[in-house]
Ligand SMILES: CC(C)(COP(=O)(O)OP(=O)(O)OC[C@H]1O[C@@H](n2cnc3c(N)ncnc32)[C@H](O)[C@@H]1OP(=O)(O)O)[C@@H](O)C(=O)NCCC(=O)NCCSC(=O)C[C@H](O)C(=O)O
């Protein structure tokens with residue numbers, strides 16, 4: 001049994017064209033930590049969520065924005081080099097339309113360290129991305145925001161953005177290619193703002209978001225970026241959270257937003273493939289390699305027809321399993 005990321009690399013080179021990301025960041029659960037709360041920020045190193053979102057946007061009251069910015073900048077320097085449980089610590093700034101992004105970046109740029117990811121809510125158009133790039137260059141200087149390890153995670157939260165998503169995502173990816181600006185790695189569905197935008201009533205079944213969530217996943221996967229599902233706001237309903245998480249996983253989402261530490265283990269385990277599924281994926285990949293050597297593109301495996309798309313699904317599972325195991329985070 002292979003047990004490190006290098007085995008994914010070996011498999012990838014054996015199967016020409018199977019894409020491997022340079023640095024795969026699992027994002028099963030993203031946990032928002034409002035930067036206005038020093039008490040919550042102090043918990044960041046011990047938070048087990050794959051991705052921690054230091055929050056400056058809707059989780060922070062307008063009157064507390066200044067304090068939150070200063071706390072976030074201080075946290076970036078304090079957390080650098082400190083042991084932590086999360087794969088990623090990002091900062092979610094305020095949106096273009098809020099008019100507060102410049103103020104956020106002006107204060108954040110005082111920190112010596114960049115976050116692992118800049119997280120940008122309510123991206124509504126390709127034009128927003130041009131403004132975002134200009135604002136980052138202005139507040140940080142161009143050399144600090146190009147060719148860095150920092151990734152971009154963005155939120156799609158309106159009907160307009162959902163319909164224009166292919167253009168928005170491809171513009172973000174091209175911006176990275178042409179300028180070296182932060183690489184877009186994941187897109188998050190802002191379901192609550194989306195419901196407000198279309199005038200829908202939020203229900204626990206979530207039927208009002210059925211079309212949006214399915215279109216959203218297709219748009220993410222068309223561009224090979226991670227798709228992060230809606231927030232579940234009923235903090236006490238663990239069963240509902242598990243059901244919704246598993247539904248999202250089965251629909252192709254790679255992870256889910258969380259708002260309270262108690263939601264994290266439920267979401268993380270829902271997005272971790274089962275032992276049986278991992279075994280299926282590994283055996284399938286081995287069998288695929290053997291059949292490729294014999295010149296067979298399609299073959300039968302455990303009663304199913306297997307070809308390249310199934311291999312790609314198996315590779316997704318192996319890659320997630322190995323990244324999580326390597327970091328010792330089940
Ligand atoms: C929802 C909360 C306000 C609840 O907070 P609280 O009442 O303090 O909860 P508890 O008493 O149960 O807390 C127990 C302990 O855990 C700590 N805690 C709680 N939440 C967090 C957290 N998010 N990060 C870190 N630590 C947390 C408490 O401090 C307690 O600690 P202790 O006293 O030492 O035991 C709160 O959970 C919260 O503020 N959550 C985040 C809200 C937020 O950021 N919302 C905006 C993002 S959602 C969104 O925008 C979705 C999207 O854009 C869309 O449009 O859909």
Ligand SMILES: [Mg+2]
Pocket residue numbers: 058121157190192193
């Ligand atoms: Mg939102």
